[in-house]
Amino acid sequence: MAGSRRRQWRAAATCVLAGSLVALLGACGAVTTKEDRRAAEELADKHFPGQIKAIGAHTLFPGTGGSEVAFAVADDRDAVVRLRINADKGTCDSKECAGVLTEAVARGRADAAAYRTLRDAFDVCGYEVIALGPTGTPPYVVAELTNATVQRVLADIGGCVQRWVTASGADTPLAKAKASYVNVVSPAVAEKRKRGKDSWPTLLRLTRSDLVASLTKHTYYSASYDIVGGRVDTTGTARVVRPFKERQAFGKTVQDAVREELRATYPNVVMSDYQWVWRLEPGRIDRQTGYLLFCPEPGERGRCVNSDDAVLVTADERGNPVGKIRIVHDVREGTGVLRLPPY
Known part of the structure; x- marks a missing residue:
């Protein structure tokens, strides 16, 4: 070998x-991957005969060698079992393989059950979960957000999150979390997504990187819901998540405009490259509020580093400021953590 x-x-x-x-x-x-897959199949035949079937493998490269082999579960269409195996070393995740496979099968079944709890909670609310993050969250759902619909849709999805939290149980990490997130993509983007094959296990199909990439290469919204003691604030808030080029263009527009306005007070002002989260204003998708950092005087090499001053700005979809800016001082602890006031 x-x-x-x-x-x-x-x-x-x-x-x-x-x-x-x-x-x-x-x-x-x-x-x-050939030998790793063969070794994984032999391991599965020995410890889980007829229960799991290898359906794919890819090389763990670059890295320490070996492959990740994916298995479908015979009696669970949603479950996928992932096993990292190195046939040369006779190990799985640097451990004895039989135990690792047993844990992987149990984890695959548990993840599938957790997914069904999520799926059912959102189905009841009328929102299909079309994709999942690599760890099974956040879910991606489809909705057309406009000024007329955004508050209702966020509240509807918040109701789904409450159902999800309740159905998951009081002792689950979700119920004990401080917040939960749901990504919202437009129907046009969802229609063109890379769906994968229906024959694949659901959790393999919905967590694929190419599926998520086909959704996130376009602008989408990330909705956030606070959770306290298992109770969800279903009102929610949302932020805009833009592709890299659009994010850069938006940032340049808003920074250039704010710089010009600040020069009336700080003639030598320098803007930081840092941008805070751009959160939608209530009931609007064409108004977003966020922080920009600035330095009244240029620092080393003319840059703005470890700024202690910020500007709270509301901008339109292109980054043009709307209304007055608000300057906030003393936003950083020394050269360390930012302490930006909530808004």
Whole structure:
């Protein structure tokens, strides 16, 4: 096996030297996972005969070697079992494989049960969960947010979150959390998402990175709900999450405008690159409020570092300030943590 593994790594190195990263992750990766997948299947046949079936594998590269093998569960269409295995070393996550697989199967089943609790809570409210973050949260749902609908939709989703928290149970991490988050994408974006194959386990299909990427490459909203003692503030708040280029353009527009306004008081003002969360104003999707940091005088190399001064700004969708700005001083503890007042 060791000799075969060396041949596999030589093949991977050849791909790298050839400059073909795609080949490494695709065709070459298939070669390097072969023995790991076979070892995982043998392990599954021995300890869970007829209960789980390998459906895919990918090389853990770069890293310490080995592969992650995914299994479907025979009696649970939602569950996926993920096992990190290194056939060369005869280990799984650097431990004895039988125990690791047993834990992985239990975790896969528990995650599937938790997903069904989430799914059912949102189904009752009329919101389909179309994707999940890599750990199973946050959920992604579909809604068209406008000035006319945003408060109602946030409240509706807040009701879903309360159902989810209640159904999960008082002793669960969710019920004990201080907040929960739900990502909201537009129907147009959701329609074009990379859905994957219906034959895949639900949790494999909904947590795929290419699915999430197909949603987050467009602007979406992240709704936040405070939780106290298992009770959810269903009103919620939302922030805008923009793709990188749009975020940069928005930031430049608002920083340039604020800089010009501050120059009346601070002629040598320098803006920090830092931007606080841009939160929607209640009942508006075209008004967002957030903090910008600034330095009244330039620091080293003309930059603004560890600013102790901030500006609270409300802007439109393009970043143009709307209304008056508010200057806030003493927002940092020394050169450390920011203490920006809530808004």
